[in-house]
Amino acid sequence: MPDKTTAADFRTGYVAIVGRPNVGKSTLLNRLVGQKLSITSRKPQTTRQRITGIVTLQDAQLLFVDTPGFQSKHGSALNRSMNRAVTQALAGVDVVLMVLEADHFSDEDRAIMSLLPKDRPVMLAINKTDRLGDRLELLPFIVKITKHRTFDEILPVSASKNHAVGALAKVIAKYLPVAPAIYTNDEITESSERFLAAELVREKLFRLLGDELPYVCAVSIDRFVMEGRMRRISASIIVDKESHKGIVVGSKGSRLKEIGTRARQDMETLFDGKVHLELWVKVKGGWSDDDRVLKQLGYD
Ligand SMILES: Nc1nc2c(ncn2[C@@H]2O[C@H](COP(=O)(O)OP(=O)(O)OP(=O)(O)O)[C@@H](O)[C@H]2O)c(=O)[nH]1
Ligand SMILES: [Mg+2]
Structure with a gap:
């Protein structure tokens, strides 16, 4: 691939991945990067701290920040630290990617929506579409969600089946600021x-x-x-x-x-x-x- 990372119209920026515990944020990050960077499990609250994953495309570099699942119940000091990691990530990024499960929309999801910034692009990934019996079920689901808030883009994906994940990165890239790449093509994370x-x-x-x-x-x-x-x-x-x-x-x-x-x-x-x-x-x-x-x- 020719190196265009210094081209005048190259885009670079940070993208926070946020959502309720267990919706598949870390699985999505790993799929975007193409490497297992962020840990995953079927249990909620697996991720506890921010972790970055770098995706370099022909015309953009996306610095994804995986975050802990945001919880509305206040628990231990650890839980508070996890929620802080989410709000700090939201404050410091160029674009926000909210993740929902295709067959589940709850008060917890709504609570996270109310935290989303109004001054930056916010995308919605509707994950786990492989669990839907019929893709037509997505339409009433999207209508229901957009009653609560509008999104700059809405993309149904399946992180575990690798469906539409590459397309998601390309769509998000269009919303990043014009800036040269920070990392070389082969770097995949800022985490130590x-x-x-x-x-x-x-x-x-x-x-x-x-x-x-x-x-x-x-x-x-x-x-x-x-x-x-x-x-x-x-x-x-x-x-x-x-x-x-x-x-x-x-x-x-x-x-x-x-x-x-x-x-x-x-x-x-x-x-x-x-x-x-x-x-x-x-x-x-x-x-x-x-x-x-x-x-x-x-x-x-
Ligand atoms: N069927 C299906 N399962 C998925 C998909 N993506 C993730 N999962 C599963 O969902 C569970 C949670 O995935 P994680 O990536 O750990 O979820 P998370 O949002 O990072 O969870 P926390 O870190 O706990 O907030 C795991 O069992 C994944 O295998 C998907 O596209 N389809
Ligand atoms: Mg996680």
């Missing part, structure tokens, strides 16, 4: 490898532990060093209670081993190099409601 590594461990907790435990777990990276082309990473899984520790470790350490193996495999794919991963489990009672500990764990 340290952060991405911790996230991949956290994903395995969401996928391999029960329905409650992932919410009382966090991950910190204690050591991250390059040894030649190999990354040597030591990470701690922080849990809330002593009794959680045994569940995470599993019988004869089997669950911890599985978490580590799967996280390491994903890291090796993402970093394109060998990884040596060592995992520990530590108890820090009440960490999710302690602003000081949250700061230490990298939450704003």
Whole structure:
């Protein structure tokens, strides 16, 4: 592809991806970038902090910011930090992309709509269209939504089936300001490898532990060093209670081993190099409601 990133009409800008928990924001980000950057699971509130994904097209560079699912119920200090990540992302971007589920529109979605800025372009991606029996169901759905607010563009997509995702990026690009690219064609994120590594461990907790435990777990990276082309990473899984520790470790350490193996495999794919991963489990009672500990764990 010829490099046109400095052409006079090249467009570059930040795009916040916002929506209720579990609508598929992170799956969409990964599909847009073409790499698994942001962790996903069938459980709500998987994403806790902003994560960027860079998409460079012929005539534009889109800097997507994946955000936690916005919740209207006020809970722990961690929940408040997650909502702050959303409002901060909304304040600092050129375009907003709201994501809805094609077969579900709730008060929570409406609450997010009321947060959307009025002075910048706002797009709507209606995700999970693969779940619709008949695409004609989209028409009354769109009529219902646009009674609450109008959008600059409305695009039905399926992130998991990769349907209409490329078209979505091209449409959004038209709304970005004219500016030269910030990153080279091969850069895919602004997020650090340290952060991405911790996230991949956290994903395995969401996928391999029960329905409650992932919410009382966090991950910190204690050591991250390059040894030649190999990354040597030591990470701690922080849990809330002593009794959680045994569940995470599993019988004869089997669950911890599985978490580590799967996280390491994903890291090796993402970093394109060998990884040596060592995992520990530590108890820090009440960490999710302690602003000081949250700061230490990298939450704003
Ligand atoms: N059927 C279907 N499922 C999807 C689609 N996109 C995402 N999902 C599923 O929806 C669930 C949630 O996806 P995520 O990408 O983690 O959702 P999210 O909006 O980032 O969720 P939070 O980070 O918790 O706010 C996962 O089980 C995905 O596989 C889609 O297009 N179709
Ligand atoms: Mg997410």
